Structures are given as structure tokens and as C-alpha cells.
Amino acid sequence: xxxxxxxxxxxxxxxxxxxxxxxxxxxxxxxxxxxxxxxxxxxxxxxxxxxxxxxxxxxxxxxxxxxxxxxxxxxxxxxxxxxxxxxxxxxxxxxxxxxxxxxxxxxxxxxxxxx
Amino acid sequence: xxxxxxxxxxxxxxxxxxxxxxxxxxxxxxxxxxxxxxxxxxxxxxxxxxxxxxxxxxxxxxxxxxxxxxxxxxxxxxxxxxxxxxxxxxxxxxxxxxxxxxxxxxx
Numbered sequence: 001x002x003x004x005x006x007x008x009x010x011x012x013x014x015x016x017x018x019x020x021x022x023x024x025x026x027x028x029x030x031x032x033x034x035x036x037x038x039x040x041x042x043x044x045x046x047x048x049x050x051x052x053x054x055x056x057x058x059x060x061x062x063x064x065x066x067x068x069x070x071x072x073x074x075x076x077x078x079x080x081x082x083x084x085x086x087x088x089x090x091x092x093x094x095x096x097x098x099x100x101x102x103x104x105x106x107x108x109x110x111x112x113x114x115x
Numbered sequence: 116x117x118x119x120x121x122x123x124x125x126x127x128x129x130x131x132x133x134x135x136x137x138x139x140x141x142x143x144x145x146x147x148x149x150x151x152x153x154x155x156x157x158x159x160x161x162x163x164x165x166x167x168x169x170x171x172x173x174x175x176x177x178x179x180x181x182x183x184x185x186x187x188x189x190x191x192x193x194x195x196x197x198x199x200x201x202x203x204x205x206x207x208x209x210x211x212x213x214x215x216x217x218x219x220x221x222x
Binding site: 002004033035040041042043044045048091093095101102103104105106107108109 | 123147149156157158159160161164166204206209210211212213214215
């Protein structure tokens with residue numbers, strides 16, 4: 001257990017439905033990242049926050065995807081009008097960058113299946 | 116648990132041997148690199164990092180080598196153990212992950 005939790009662990013939904021995932025980072029970490037991972041691939045960066053500010057979004061991130069971190073603690077990732085291509089593992093990570101480096105701690109992920 | 120290693124390059128080693136996993140990166144301006152280990156059904160786990168002003172960094176049983184001239188990174192694992200079996204990813208500038216290498220340790 002890294003200290004980063006994600007809920008739900010699994011989500012099955014029908015195409016066209018909206019889904020929302022939650023990530024609870026390590027409490028003192030100011031950075032929070034979202035990634036998507038499909039089988040056989042490395043994690044693909046989606047977006048990251050520093051405290052409550054969303055500082056970067058991947059150009060690959062569809063406008064159907066939105067993320068929030070309203071109080072600089074937990075974060076939510078919403079996918080609207082889901083498509084079968086959205087099926088993947090969604091990973092959250094948190095970190096507290098220092099001069100020594102930026103070690104990310106990953107949660108166990110939310111597995112999304114779109115039927 | 117689910118497999119993260121489908122269709123990945125695979126390195127098979129005997130228990131006790133040393134392992135070398137390689138990674139080519141794309142951005143010559145990258146200045147920070149990380150190696151992660153990912154076991155089935157789990158998120159990636161940090162192993163070791165290195166900044167571009169270094170050529171080598173050592174941890175416990177692991178060494179990372181950085182060759183900026185050819186944009187190449189390697190992870191060396193000494194005395195490989197069955198628990199080292201996993202998929203290994205390099206990442207540049209924190210968020211850009213490579214495709215990974217499956218390490219299989221044979222008894």
C-alpha cells in the first residue's frame with residue numbers, strides 16, 4: 001500500500017454513460033497526476049495538479065475528460081459520454097517534489113470497462 | 116491479477132544473475148529520469164531516479180546508467196530474485212513513460 005487510494009477499483013459502464021473516479025493522495029503531497037494505461041503499454045499522462053491548480057493537460061485528453069482537485073486534496077476524473085476506446089486502467093499518483101527529485105506514489109488504479 | 120506485460124519485450128534471467136534493462140528516450144532536453152517497477156494488478160512503483168547532470172546512480176541492488184550522447188538509459192539489477200519479476204518502465208521528465216520491458220526470473 002503506497003498511501004494513495006482510488007475508488008472504485010473496477011467500473012463497468014455502458015457506452016454513452018458518464019463515469020467519475022476518485023483519487024485520495026498522500027496527504028502532504030502537493031502534486032497529483034492522472035494517467036491512463038492499456039494492456040501492454042506504459043502509463044499515458046493525462047493531467048496533473050499542483051495543489052488545486054491544474055497545471056498541465058495532455059493534448060491527447062479529449063474534451064469529454066475533466067479533472068478537478070477543489071481543495072488541493074482529493075481529485076476526481078470524470079469521463080462524459082464514454083466510448084469503448086476509453087476502456088483502460090486509470091492511475092492516480094501523488095508526489096512532493098524536492099531538489100532531490102520527484103518520486104511519484106501510484107494508487108492501485110481504477111479499471112474501466114465500457115460495453 | 117491482470118497482466119501488464121502483454122506484447123512487451125521480455126528479458127528472461129536465471130535467479131542470482133544480473134539483469135540489464137535498457138531504455139531509449141526521445142527528448143535530448145530531458146533532465147530527469149525515473150525507473151519504475153510494475154507488478155500485475157498494481158500501480159508502478161518507484162525504483163531509482165537520475166538527473167541529467169549525472170552518469171550513474173546506485174541504489175540497493177540497482178544501478179542506473181545514463182548516456183546522454185545516445186539518449187540511452189539502463190537499469191542494472193544485481194543478483195536478480197524471483198520477486199524482481201515485473202514490468203519495468205523508464206520515464207523521462209516525470210510523466211513520459213516508455214513501453215516497458217517484462218523481466219522474468221527463472222528458478
